[in-house]
Amino acid sequence: MIGDLFARMRHGDRNALSRLLSHIARGEFVDDIRSLLIPSPQAPSARVIAFTGSGGVGKSTLIGRLIPLVRAANRKIAVLACDPQSPLSGGALLGDRFRMGSTSDDGVFIRSLAALSGSSGLAKHLDLMIDALEAFGFDVIFLETVGAGQGDVAVGHHADALVLLLQPESGDDVQWEKAGVLECADVIVIHKADLPTADQTMAQVRAAIDLSPSHHIPILRVSTKLNQGHAELWQALESLPARRLRPSIARRLFQHLIESQECHLRELEAEANAELNKLLADWQAGTLSTVDAARRLSALFSRSLLASADVALRDGLAPGSRSPKASG
Amino acid sequence: MSQPQRVVLAKVGLDGHDRGIKVVARALRDAGMHVIYAGLWQTPEAVVRTVADEDADWLGLSLLSGAHMTLVPRVLELMKEAHLQHVGVIVGGIIPEADVPKLLEMGVAKTFGPGTSLDEILAFLQKPRERTP
Numbered sequence: 001m002i003g004d005l006f007a008r009m010r011h012g013d014r015n016a017l018s019r020l021l022s023h024i025a026r027g028e029f030v031d032d033i034r035s036l037l038i039p040s041p042q043a044p045s046a047r048v049i050a051f052t053g054s055g056g057v058g059k060s061t062l063i064g065r066l067i068p069l070v071r072a073a074n075r076k077i078a079v080l081a082c083d084p085q086s087p088l089s090g091g092a093l094l095g096d097r098f099r100m101g102s103t104s105d106d107g108v109f110i111r112s113l114a115a116l117s118g119s120s121g122l123a124k125h126l127d128l129m130i131d132a133l134e135a136f137g138f139d140v141i142f143l144e145t146v147g148a149g150q151g152d153v154a155v156g157h158h159a160d161a162l163v164l165l166l167q168p169e170s171g172d173d174v175q176w177e178k179a180g181v182l183e184c185a186d187v188i189v190i191h192k193a194d195l196p197t198a199d200q201t202m203a204q205v206r207a208a209i210d211l212s213p214s215h216h217i218p219i220l221r222v223s224t225k226l227n228q229g230h231a232e233l234w235q236a237l238e239s240l241p242a243r244r245l246r247p248s249i250a251r252r253l254f255q256h257l258i259e260s261q262e263c264h265l266r267e268l269e270a271e272a273n274a275e276l277n278k279l280l281a282d283w284q285a286g287t288l289s290t291v292d293a294a295r296r297l298s299a300l301f302s303r304s305l306l307a308s309a310d311v312a313l314r315d316g317l318a319p320g321s322r323s324p325k326a327s328g
Numbered sequence: 329m330s331q332p333q334r335v336v337l338a339k340v341g342l343d344g345h346d347r348g349i350k351v352v353a354r355a356l357r358d359a360g361m362h363v364i365y366a367g368l369w370q371t372p373e374a375v376v377r378t379v380a381d382e383d384a385d386w387l388g389l390s391l392l393s394g395a396h397m398t399l400v401p402r403v404l405e406l407m408k409e410a411h412l413q414h415v416g417v418i419v420g421g422i423i424p425e426a427d428v429p430k431l432l433e434m435g436v437a438k439t440f441g442p443g444t445s446l447d448e449i450l451a452f453l454q455k456p457r458e459r460t461p
């Protein structure tokens with residue numbers, strides 16, 4: 001069932017993508033979906049940008065203004081917007097979308113997500129949702145956090161860039177500095193720059209940044225009310241290097257390797273493989289060192305991998321042809 | 329544990345009163361649902377897109393403007409085009425008695441007039457519904 005849904009998504013069925021995201025959000029079929037989403041090295045790489053900042057700082061409104069700029073650059077955009085979920089009732093009032101403005105443009109996808117309080121200000125399994133949106137063909141993915149504070153550093157792991165929004169007269173800059181988010185941000189936006197004390201806030205933030213020995217983080221003034229600064233912000237975001245993809249592709253491939261070998265181990269155990277048993281007995285008896293035992297296990301794995309590839313070839317299945325990519 | 333229902337609430341048409349819909353939104357949240365508030369002055373196209381992208385179980389439309397006999401059928405038609413027939417549609421607002429059976433005939437699951445209690449709406453939405461894969 002999940003395989004069908006996945007294939008439909010791969011063929012451009014938007015409702016299938018939407019349903020897939022629901023499954024991921026509820027933690028259903030997560031392992032299956034993860035293995036279906038194994039990245040190919042040529043996968044088109046979306047640019048993922050996270051927006052964080054205190055409640056009411058204007059994250060949703062700002063994202064709503066950036067969407068047309070992204071579309072004007074001929075890029076398809078998806079937004080994952082997190083709002084808090086009540087720990088008591090489990091209910092949630094998801095209002096970000098309303099602030100982003102409504103559209104029926106096919107190149108724009110907005111999904112509202114409930115994030116449990118006390119978590120990182122993000123919904124669960126966000127990485128998988130990002131992969132699914134990327135597989136569907138979105139070029140740019142925006143994440144809006146709940147703006148919980150400390151945990152927001154975590155969003156940086158999912159994103160190519162982290163944008164921190166601060167507003168004048170809120171004392172936000174001090175709070176976020178304490179939480180260690182200030183120096184993790186790739187871009188800092190002084191939002192609501194139409195408010196009278198924006199200059200002062202800007203100076204304070206600059207001073208705080210200059211104290212830290214890290215890099216020079218761009219600080220931009222944006223007013224959504226006056227419609228100022230959005231083009232500059234988008235330009236700054238576009239010119240940032242893609243930090244997420246290179247290490248993460250390697251890590252995901254590695255993850256796949258581990259998972260497939262775990263499967264193998266289970267099979268070898270189940271069939272009481274003679275070579276495996278011998279190896280384990282020798283290791284236990286101390287006649288085989290741990291390093292040598294691990295080497296022999298690894299050799300055993302690659303031999304059985306090769307054997308199954310031979311079977312696949314004989315059956316007319318080229319290696320990898322069973323991956324969802326190639327069937328699409 | 330059952331998964332929270334996802335409900336999109338939207339106002340179509342020209343009137344600018346959103347107090348009622350906000351009260352309903354809050355009540356549904358407190359009952360454990362996930363409420364996506366889509367806002368005022370929505371076009372039928374934008375509403376249906378929201379329902380699709382949010383993978384909603386329910387769409388709650390609110391209308392006071394008297395345009396329900398044009399706007400509701402339009403939304404239902406677009407939902408069918410978008411293969412969203414599995415989503416239940418409820419309509420709230422001022423709807424003349426005579427129009428109610430017509431709306432139900434078109435595929436609206438239920439209408440709620442101005443005097444409806446929140447409990448009534450909740451009870452209706454909490455009846456179990458099948459989700460298609």
Ligand SMILES: Nc1nc2c(ncn2[C@@H]2O[C@H](COP(=O)(O)OP(=O)(O)OP(=O)(O)O)[C@@H](O)[C@H]2O)c(=O)[nH]1
Pocket residue numbers: 053054055056057058059060061062096099146147191192193194195222223224225226
């Ligand atoms: N003065 C001023 N107000 C703004 C500006 N941008 C947004 N606002 C107002 O700020 C309020 C909050 O905006 P949102 O976009 O909902 O803020 P948010 O950060 O997404 O809020 P949460 O999702 O609840 O954390 C709204 O009332 C906006 O109208 C701006 O540039 N200047």
Ligand SMILES: [Mg+2]
Pocket residue numbers: 059060061095096099144
């Ligand atoms: Mg918001």
